[in-house]
Structure formats: structure tokens, C-alpha cells
Amino acid sequence: MTSRQFNSLILDKFLPYRLSIVNxxxxxxxxxxxxxxxxxxPMEWRVLAxxxxxxxxSADEICRFTEIDKVAVSRAVTKLVRKKIISRKRSTYDRRRSILRLTKGGVSIYKSIVPLVLEIEENLVDGLSVYERKQFRDLLAKIEYRVDSLRMLYKF
Amino acid sequence: MTSRQFNSLILDKFLPYRLSIVNxxxxxxxxxxxxxxxxxxPMEWRVLAxxxxxxxxSADEICRFTEIDKVAVSRAVTKLVRKKIISRKRSTYDRRRSILRLTKGGVSIYKSIVPLVLEIEENLVDGLSVYERKQFRDLLAKIEYRVDSLRMLYKF
DNA sequence: TGCAATTAGTTTCATATGAAACTAATATAT
DNA sequence: ATATATTAGTTTCATATGAAACTAATTGCA
Incomplete structure (x- = not known):
């Protein structure tokens, strides 16, 4: 017996909803x-990060790391190249692949942003003990593992 | 001393990033x-939920509950009305407000979806003990409280 | 070898989105 | 009472997005 009524959806207690709001x-x-x-x-920042x-x-590796689709990555990369934040050249081993790197300016922007976002993260978990932080990370990882399994199911 | 290198951003351990991926x-x-x-x-489903x-x-209350902006709510409502999933009439007390309700068909769709999404949620937390589930919810709520404070700061 | 299948990345196109301007109704202040 | 401000909701417009089609290069295999 759980505290939730059978078959009833209370959004405020519904995990995907809460996660989405907080996110x-x-x-x-x-x-x-x-x-x-x-x-x-946001896309550009994720690629930069x-x-x-x-x-x-390569762009493809960025897709796999970030779970952003390749069209979005392609566009973000193009914009970042235009802004001279990253450089792009072709791989000599596989001429389909692009090799992406931060430019000097890109490194400098990156280094300016990192402390800012780390400070925000610190603020977010400010009230949590070290144990609670670890607990949260571990539970989130467990949930991610479960959702990955669910996604596998849909794909077959 | 934390396990994270000073001033270095490791995305896989960066809370906002992890949350966003899982979400x-x-x-x-x-x-x-x-x-x-x-x-x-997704917008339509949130309004329906x-x-x-x-x-x-009213549409405005939906905005406040869901944190979706009013333009998006307005559009979702229009579509749901067109699909006869919800009905809309004007409030007699305040003729700017709309009064939204599920139609019979809407109730029926809602009742079909609820068990499906509850089952997904159950799958997500399957491996967690009752204590861990509560722990996760509580920690997420704490984080939400913190982010709300940060948002307040930006608004002034 | 050479031809089909796969992969990396881009372009196109139709739709989704959010900010700002707008309309209409109500609340507030003088 | 009347002008002003605020609120609910919609429309407009410029941009963002994702699916599908596309190009070019590589791989696999008969």
C-alpha cells in the first residue's frame, strides 16, 4: 500500500513532472x-562545455556525449565557428569527420563561464550535506539507468 | 577539500547537466x-494533466501551475478545444478569464493516459527503496527551493 | 574489384517557440 | 466619475527546432 491513491495522478508528486519543473x-x-x-x-554553451x-x-562525438541531435549540433558548431569560439578542420584519416577545437578566444570565454556555473551549482546544493549530495547523484544515476532500459525497449 | 578539481567543470558530475540529460x-x-x-x-499533455x-x-492558473508561459498555454488550449478534449467558456465574474474543463472525451483520454504514465514512473523508481524514493523527492525539493531563491535574485 | 550499406555532416521544409505588441476587461487611484 | 495601471488572453513576427532528404566519404561483403 502506497500513500498515493490507486490510479490517480497528482502532478506535484509525479517524478517526471517535478524533475522537469526543477530542470x-x-x-x-x-x-x-x-x-x-x-x-x-543553450546549445552553443553545451557544445562549448x-x-x-x-x-x-568530432561533431558526432558531441552528439553522443550530449544527447543533442546532429542537426542541432551542426548548427551550434557553425555558429560557434562563425563567432571564432571554435575551429573546425577535416580529419585526414576520415574526411567526413570534422575536428573541433576551442580557439584562444573560446578557451578564454570557457574559462570565464566555468566559475560562474560552478558557483550556481554550489548555490543549488548549498543546503545539502556532503552525504546528501552523493545520495542525490547516486539516485539520479539509478533513475537514469532505468530510463535507459525503458528507451531500449521502445527501440526494438 | 572536495573530489572535484578546483575551478574545473566535469560535465558528468555537473548537477544541472545530469538533471537535464535525465529529464x-x-x-x-x-x-x-x-x-x-x-x-x-508535450504542452497539450501538460495542460490536460x-x-x-x-x-x-483558467488559462492563467495553468500558467502558474505548470510554469509554462501564457503564449504556449494559449496555443495548447486552442488546439485541445479544437480536438474537443477540453471546453472553454468565459467567466461571468471576470469576462477576461476563460473557464476550462475536460470534455467527456477529454476525461476518457486522460483516464487512458494516467495508468500508462504512472507505470512509467513506477518503472523509473523500481530499483529504489521507499526510503530512497522519499529521499530523492526531498532533495529535489530542497534544490528547487534554492533555485527559486536564485531566480528571485535575478528579478530584482 | 566494385556495388550496396553505413556513417558524418548539411540543407530543406514544415512546425514550434518566445518576446513584444496588441485587445479587451477589470482594478486602482485621484 | 474618470483616467491610469494591471490583468487575461491572443496575434504577430522573427527565430529555433526536428524529421527527412540530401551529399560525400567510408566500410563491408560478394
Whole structure:
């Protein structure tokens, strides 16, 4: 017997709904930081963030890391190249692949944003003990593992 | 001393990033359920879900409950009315307000979807103990409280 | 070898989205 | 009472998005 009424959906207690609300609020706060100050869209920031921790990777690898679809990545990459935040050249081993890197300017923007977003994260978990933070991360990982299984089902 | 390197951003351990990834995966699984089977957009489903637990409310109240902006709500409502899933009339007390309700057909669709999404939620937390589920909800609520404070700051 | 299948990435097109301006109704202040 | 501000909801417009079709390169296999 659970505390939830059989067959009834209370949004405020519905995990996907709560997660989505909190996620949207956090995204909003983050984007105020990097969008307004550095004129980056969320997509552009995500690509930038991945390149910040991976010296040189292809657009395709960015897709796999971020779960953003390839059209969106392609567009974000084009814009970042235009803004001279990243550079793109063709791989000599596989001439379909592009090799992406942060430019000097890109590194500099990246280094400006990182402390800002880390500070926001710190603010978010400020009231949680070290144990609670770990607990939250672990539970979220468990849930992610479960949703991955569900997604597998749909694909076959 | 934390395990994270000073000033370095590791996306896989960055809370907003993890939350966003998991949220996207869950949204995808849910939308496969209600979008493909009942031809509803995520916005439409959210409006439907709110009306499922609130007999009759206005578009504005839906905005406040769901944190969806009023333009999106207006459009979702228009579509749902067209599909005869909800009905709309003007309030006699305040003729700007609309009074929204599920139609019979809407109630029926709602009742079909609810068990499906509850089953998905159950699958998501399947591996968690009752204590862990509560723990997760509580920690998420704490984080939401913190992000609300941050949002307040930006507004002044 | 050479031809089909796959992969990386881009373009196209139709739809979704959000900000700002708008309309209509109500509340507030003088 | 009347002008002003606020609120509910819609429309407009410019941009973002994702699916599908496309190009070009590579791989697999008969």
C-alpha cells in the first residue's frame, strides 16, 4: 500500500513532472548567466562545455556525449565557428569527420563561464550535506539507468 | 577539500547537466507514450494533466501551475478545444478569464493516459527503496527551493 | 574489384517557440 | 466619475527546432 491513491495522478508528486519543473528553473538561471553575458544559446554553451573538457573531438562525438541531435549540433558548431569560439578542420584519416577545437578566444570565454556555473551549482546544493549530495547523484544515476532500459525497449 | 578539481567543470558530475540529460530521456519516453498513441504534444499533455486534477480553472492558473508561459498555454488550449478534449467558456465574474474543463472525451483520454504514465514512473523508481524514493523527492525539493531563491535574485 | 550499406555532416521544409505588441476587461487611484 | 495601471488572453513576427532528404566519404561483403 502506497500513500498515493490507486490510479490517480497528482502532478506535484509525479517524478517526471517535478524533475522537469526543477530542470527548467535551473536551465533558466544558467542561461541568464551565459546567454546574456556571452551571447550563447543553450546549445552553443553545451557544445562549448564539451569541447572545454575534450581537446579535439568530432561533431558526432558531441552528439553522443550530449544527447543533442546532429542537426542541432551542426548548427551550434557553425555558429560557434562563425563567432571564432571554435575551429573546425577535416580529419585526414576520415574526411567526413570534422575536428573541433576551442580557439584562444573560446578557451578564454570557457574559462570565464566555468566559475560562474560552478558557483550556481554550489548555490543549488548549498543546503545539502556532503552525504546528501552523493545520495542525490547516486539516485539520479539509478533513475537514469532505468530510463535507459525503458528507451531500449521502445527501440526494438 | 572536495573530489572535484578546483575551478574545473566535469560535465558528468555537473548537477544541472545530469538533471537535464535525465529529464530529456524521461520526457522522450513519456512522449512516446502519449504523443504517438493520443497525438498530443508535450504542452497539450501538460495542460490536460493539470485539468485532470482541477475541475475547472483558467488559462492563467495553468500558467502558474505548470510554469509554462501564457503564449504556449494559449496555443495548447486552442488546439485541445479544437480536438474537443477540453471546453472553454468565459467567466461571468471576470469576462477576461476563460473557464476550462475536460470534455467527456477529454476525461476518457486522460483516464487512458494516467495508468500508462504512472507505470512509467513506477518503472523509473523500481530499483529504489521507499526510503530512497522519499529521499530523492526531498532533495529535489530542497534544490528547487534554492533555485527559486536564485531566480528571485535575478528579478530584482 | 566494385556495388550496396553505413556513417558524418548539411540543407530543406514544415512546425514550434518566445518576446513584444496588441485587445479587451477589470482594478486602482485621484 | 474618470483616467491610469494591471490583468487575461491572443496575434504577430522573427527565430529555433526536428524529421527527412540530401551529399560525400567510408566500410563491408560478394
Amino acid at each position: 527548467n528553473k535551473i536551465s533558466e538561471v544558467l542561461s541568464v548567466t551565459y546567454a546574456k553575458q556571452f551571447d550563447l544559446t 564539451v569541447l572545454g573538457q575534450n581537446e579535439s573531438i | 530529456n530521456k524521461i520526457s522522450e519516453v513519456l512522449s512516446v507514450t502519449y504523443a504517438k498513441q493520443f497525438d498530443l504534444t 493539470v485539468l485532470g486534477q482541477n475541475e475547472s480553472i
